[in-house]
Amino acid sequence: MYKGVLDDEKVVVVKRLNGVLQGDVEFWAEASVIRNINQRHLVKLWGFCADNQHKLLVYEYLENGSLDKILFLDAELGLEQRYKIALGTANGLLYLHEEGLEWVLHCDIKPQNILLDDQLEPKVADFGMSKLFTDIYGIKDMQGRGYMALEWMMNLKIDAKVDVYNYGIVLLELLSRKSASILISTLAKEYNECNQLVQYVTEKIQIEGLEEVINPRLLCEYEKKKLEGLMKVNLLCVQEDRNARPTMSKVVELLLDNDHE
Structure with missing residues (x-):
């Protein structure tokens, strides 16, 4: 990953891809689709290039x-900021799953x-990787411990509910301020299987009590009803x-309802 400045002084990030086996024509076609995706909670792809294996x-x-650079370090995020990040991320995924021209x-x-x-508004990055990698299951190797849904582990067909599961893990991290790997390590000590996260929480x-899972600093603000609502969304x-998980449109609906209560 590189930081660069274009001729018009626009600051950009340049990402070099490894493991993309597509030819230049296929890569250009898929990257063009990603470049045309435009939503305020998705990182904008400004351009791309391909020269054989260099993409x-x-x-x-x-x-x-x-x-992650803010969430797990000393910088503190209040409950409203965490809620804003959760809602923005959910809206970005909703667009990818249901609202864009390309699923x-x-x-x-x-x-x-x-x-x-x-302004600490969230934007989802790397959302086009599943289109650029020929073997979608190769993406599984990039996932950290704790983010892998059961269907990944069982090599079942992957659908949008994988993203819903990953989103739930991120929401749990937002509420607990603990990384998924730490949560799963704790879980492994108490259960034989690492996929019993719902039961554990x-x-x-x-x-x-709620304070055993929620970041204690959030409890000081004590909007307990809001915290309980966010935890309910997380557990769903x-x-x-995966059939018991909500769609991202339902997730957004639940988050908005929770904010208005």
Whole structure:
């Protein structure tokens, strides 16, 4: 990944792709589709180039970098900022799944792929990788521990519910301020299977209270009803059975309803 400045002084990010086996013609066709995707919560692809095995994507530059650089460090995000990030990310995925001219799966939603502008508005990055890689299952190797839905592990057919699961993990990270890998490590100590996240979180809340899962600093603001609503959305998204997970349009609806209560 490189930072660059164009002739018109526009700051951009240049990403060099590895492992893309498509020929130049196929790459140009797919990259053109991605460039035409335009939504305020999706990182804009300004351009691309291809020369045999050398393939580059040129994206808009966002001042605050990726969510993980703020979420897991000392910089503190309040509840409203976390809610704004959750809602914006959900709207970006909703566009990819249901509202755009081209149906796109992301397949790798995680804090590293959610960028923040100078107002901490989120934009989903790398949403076109599933179109550029010939073998979509190769993307599985890029996913970190804790983000992999059960259907990935069982090599089942992948659909939009994979993104819903990943989104649920990100939402849990937003609420707990703990990375997915730490949450899964804790889970592995208490359960034989690592895909029982819903059971683990639900039992924690029932037995020890919401404060055992939620970041303590958020509890100081104590909009308990809002926190409970966000946790409810989270638990729906990370259901083991993908048919039990909501669509992204339903997720956005639940988030908006929660904000108005």
